[in-house]
Amino acid sequence: MDDKQIVIIGGGLQGLATANALLDRGESVIILEKEEDIAQAASFANAGILAPSQSMPWNSPSDILKILSGIGKKDSPMALSPRAIPSLFFWGLKFLRNSTNKRFLRISKNCIDLANYSRSLTKEIRVKEGFEYDNTENGLLKIFRSQEALDKSVNISKALNSSSTIDVLDSQGVSLAEPELTTIAHQLVGGIYYPRDEIGDAYKFCKLLEELVRSKGGRILVNTEIKKILIHKGKVNGVITDRAILQTKRVVVAAGSWSHVLLKHVGLKLPVRPVKGYSLTLDTAGLNSKPKLAVVDESIHTAVTPLKNRIRIAGTAEFTGFNDDFHPKRVAYLNNTLKAIYPKLYSQLDLEDGRLWYGFRPMSADGLPFLGKTKLEGLFVNSGQGHLGWTLAMGSAALVADIITNKSPDIDPNPYLARRSL
Numbered sequence: 463m464d465d466k467q468i469v470i471i472g473g474g475l476q477g478l479a480t481a482n483a484l485l486d487r488g489e490s491v492i493i494l495e496k497e498e499d500i501a502q503a504a505s506f507a508n509a510g511i512l513a514p515s516q517s518m519p520w521n522s523p524s525d526i527l528k529i530l531s532g533i534g535k536k537d538s539p540m541a542l543s544p545r546a547i548p549s550l551f552f553w554g555l556k557f558l559r560n561s562t563n564k565r566f567l568r569i570s571k572n573c574i575d576l577a578n579y580s581r582s583l584t585k586e587i588r589v590k591e592g593f594e595y596d597n598t599e600n601g602l603l604k605i606f607r608s609q610e611a612l613d614k615s616v617n618i619s620k621a622l623n624s625s626s627t628i629d630v631l632d633s634q635g636v637s638l639a640e641p642e643l644t645t646i647a648h649q650l651v652g653g654i655y656y657p658r659d660e661i662g663d664a665y666k667f668c669k670l671l672e673e674l675v676r677s678k679g680g681r682i683l684v685n686t687e688i689k690k691i692l693i694h695k696g697k698v699n700g701v702i703t704d705r706a707i708l709q710t711k712r713v714v715v716a717a718g719s720w721s722h723v724l725l726k727h728v729g730l731k732l733p734v735r736p737v738k739g740y741s742l743t744l745d746t747a748g749l750n751s752k753p754k755l756a757v758v759d760e761s762i763h764t765a766v767t768p769l770k771n772r773i774r775i776a777g778t779a780e781f782t783g784f785n786d787d788f789h790p791k792r793v794a795y796l797n798n799t800l801k802a803i804y805p806k807l808y809s810q811l812d813l814e815d816g817r818l819w820y821g822f823r824p825m826s827a828d829g830l831p832f833l834g835k836t837k838l839e840g841l842f843v844n845s846g847q848g849h850l851g852w853t854l855a856m857g858s859a860a861l862v863a864d865i866i867t868n869k870s871p872d873i874d875p876n877p878y879l880a881r882r883s884l
């Protein structure tokens with residue numbers, strides 16, 4: 463292998479988007495992915511929402527209370543397993559330290575800037591390449607069951623200077639925006655419509671990116687696990703995979719929730735930990751009462767997204783480390799929530815045919831991704847996008863590629879630099 467080729471570890475949203483951005487800047491790349499297909503981990507069946515409007519960290523003061531109240535519980539939307547506390551201890555302290563109101567607002571502003579940049583790049587590639595991934599650009603509707611929560615969300619939008627791009631609705635307005643919510647409108651105090659948000663199937667988007675990367679000369683090897691990054695005198699020298707040793711001078715770690723494990727082997731700490739979430743996808747072809755908007759239920763961090771002839775409900779946040787159990791209470795929770803939001807549609811669904819999935823969001827301790835250079839020469843990172851990995855993917859990749867190729871970035875990269883201290 464030519465050692466000028468950049469090795470990208472991980473074929474999820476970040477790895478594929480990084481490969482594409484580097485190819486556009488004249489580099490040659492190879493993606494190494496341990497699974498048998500790309501995007502089988504967190505990028506497979508996420509909620510499918512590309513929402514700059516929701517680009518806030520999950521360590522807001524109220525979220526911290528929700529997480530703490532979910533300790534040991536299996537039926538709460540946010541849960542913390544007592545067994546996982548030791549592995550999350552130092553990360554958790556940083557997560558808490560970043561949960562003050564002041565930091566929440568600053569980090570949210572940084573997230574929104576990156577998300578807006580990302581959205582413009584996503585649109586650019588969609589239009590230029592004719593990408594179709596069950597996408598719609600109809601906006602997003604957030605529904606509220608308490609006036610206090612609605613007022614709080616409106617105030618956050620005002621504080622973040624994004625209130626001009628939202629419509630605050632009463633319960634009748636919610637029904638008008640999404641007629642399929644009429645049945646439950648009496649339970650709601652209102653909603654907020656965010657007209658600029660988009661939805662789509664992240665896995666389909668990844669398959670299109672895969673094809674594009676290959677068409678530009680990028681290589682993608684699946685079934686190839688990186689065991690170790692080789693460092694010699696503070697510089698990258700190669701990678702050891704389960705198949706062979708590859709010589710390279712430059713590596714980008716885009717291994718999602720597993721990034722910190724690879725970096726730990728070379729003596730680097732990355733405060734990114736897995737936060738497990740579930741989704742359930744059901745076919746809706748030929749059924750009545752199908753919604754057209756993605757809906758987020760604010761009180762429980764749960765999204766219901768219509769994807770062409772499917773509907774997907776996604777949510778729950780388990781701070782449990784890499785835990786591969788499918789807990790029945792989580793499944794019941796998704797089913798019950800879908801039934802509560804769309805009772806008419808739910809009664810027609812073939813529940814036996816539902817596809818249940820879980821993924822690990824690579825959650826950074828301060829809510830911002832880690833992008834670019836590490837302390838080791840030739841070693842770069844693109845990780846930590848957490849619950850916003852699709853929303854931030856194209857922008858994160860462009861910044862990382864600009865840093866690697868010494869190009870001047872379109873937006874200020876400083877808030878997201880991998881070498882920042884938390």
Ligand SMILES: Cc1cc2nc3c(=O)[nH]c(=O)nc-3n(C[C@H](O)[C@H](O)[C@H](O)COP(=O)(O)OP(=O)(O)OC[C@H]3O[C@@H](n4cnc5c(N)ncnc54)[C@H](O)[C@@H]3O)c2cc1C
Nearest residue numbers: 472474476496503504505509511688718739850851852853
């Ligand atoms: C339930 C749920 C709902 C979500 N909803 C949304 C949403 O609506 N909008 C949004 O913006 N984001 C959402 N997200 C977040 C988003 O899906 C993730 O942030 C994003 O997919 C992360 O992408 P990634 O490329 O960093 O990680 P991944 O997709 O996990 O990719 C990492 C890849 O690295 C590979 N890998 C790891 N270690 C190695 C190794 N040693 N060698 C080779 N390969 C390796 C893995 O196999 C994997 O394919 C959601 C996540 C979940 C779980």
